Amino acid sequence: xxxxxxxxxxxxxxxxxxxxxxxxxxxxxxxxxxxxxxxxxxxxxxxxxxxxxxxxxxxxxxxxxxxxxxxxxxxxxxxxxxxxxxxxxxxxxxxxxxxxxxxxxxxxxxxxxxxxxxxxxxxxxxxxxxxxxxxxxxxxxxxxxxxxxxxxxxxxxxxxxxxxxxxxxxxxxxxxxxxxxxxxxxxxxxxxxxxxxxxxxxxxxxxxxxxxxxxxxxxxxxxxx
Numbered sequence: 001x002x003x004x005x006x007x008x009x010x011x012x013x014x015x016x017x018x019x020x021x022x023x024x025x026x027x028x029x030x031x032x033x034x035x036x037x038x039x040x041x042x043x044x045x046x047x048x049x050x051x052x053x054x055x056x057x058x059x060x061x062x063x064x065x066x067x068x069x070x071x072x073x074x075x076x077x078x079x080x081x082x083x084x085x086x087x088x089x090x091x092x093x094x095x096x097x098x099x100x101x102x103x104x105x106x107x108x109x110x111x112x113x114x115x116x117x118x119x120x121x122x123x124x125x126x127x128x129x130x131x132x133x134x135x136x137x138x139x140x141x142x143x144x145x146x147x148x149x150x151x152x153x154x155x156x157x158x159x160x161x162x163x164x165x166x167x168x169x170x171x172x173x174x175x176x177x178x179x180x181x182x183x184x185x186x187x188x189x190x191x192x193x194x195x196x197x198x199x200x201x202x203x204x205x206x207x208x209x210x211x212x213x214x215x216x217x218x219x220x221x222x223x224x225x
Contacts, residue, residue: 075204
């Protein structure tokens with residue numbers, strides 16, 4: 001009986017040691033916090049445009065410190081040239097330029113939208129339109145009509161058309177509010193401060209979307225160039 005009792009005591013002591021050791025390891029090596037991967041910049045499919053614009057406006061409100069840098073999507077009311085977009089955001093202090101969004105408008109024709117990286121120099125910002133043209137041409141068309149649309153869109157982008165519809169930036173809330181008040185800016189939506197670069201999804205707001213976000217008509221004639 002004494003042997004059995006001693007065995008039980010030893011077993012309990014070993015169990016306590018193991019559990020205690022695991023607790024210490026857990027305290028010294030806590031599990032890393034999973035990164036946020038569900039952040040979305042832009043409207044949801046089927047969302048009312050007015051609701052999205054109101055939601056974007058609210059994202060710049062609240063008690064957040066004006067000096068807190070945030071990722072944000074700047075949506076324009078109409079397509080502009082890269083030069084006009086640079087004048088809007090490029091010369092601002094404490095604004096990091098991340099991505100430019102291009103869409104070539106053709107009446108009643110669905111055209112590809114591409115999101116391409118850019119930098120904080122006028123040269124890289126201007127060059128992004130050529131990167132956009134390459135991105136369009138690298139898309140798999142699927143149908144002869146889509147191939148024709150891609151060809152026309154790429155040609156116009158290579159000619160530096162006024163086809164920039166949005167910009168992804170990182171800036172403090174004060175700067176974002178200032179950008180939101182500029183003529184030609186339709187909406188500025190900011191993400192929470194913990195959003196991480198490379199782990200967010202960008203859904204552009206097309207200038208042609210006026211009521212509900214979704215695919216537009218695609219029954220128009222595709223021009224030759």
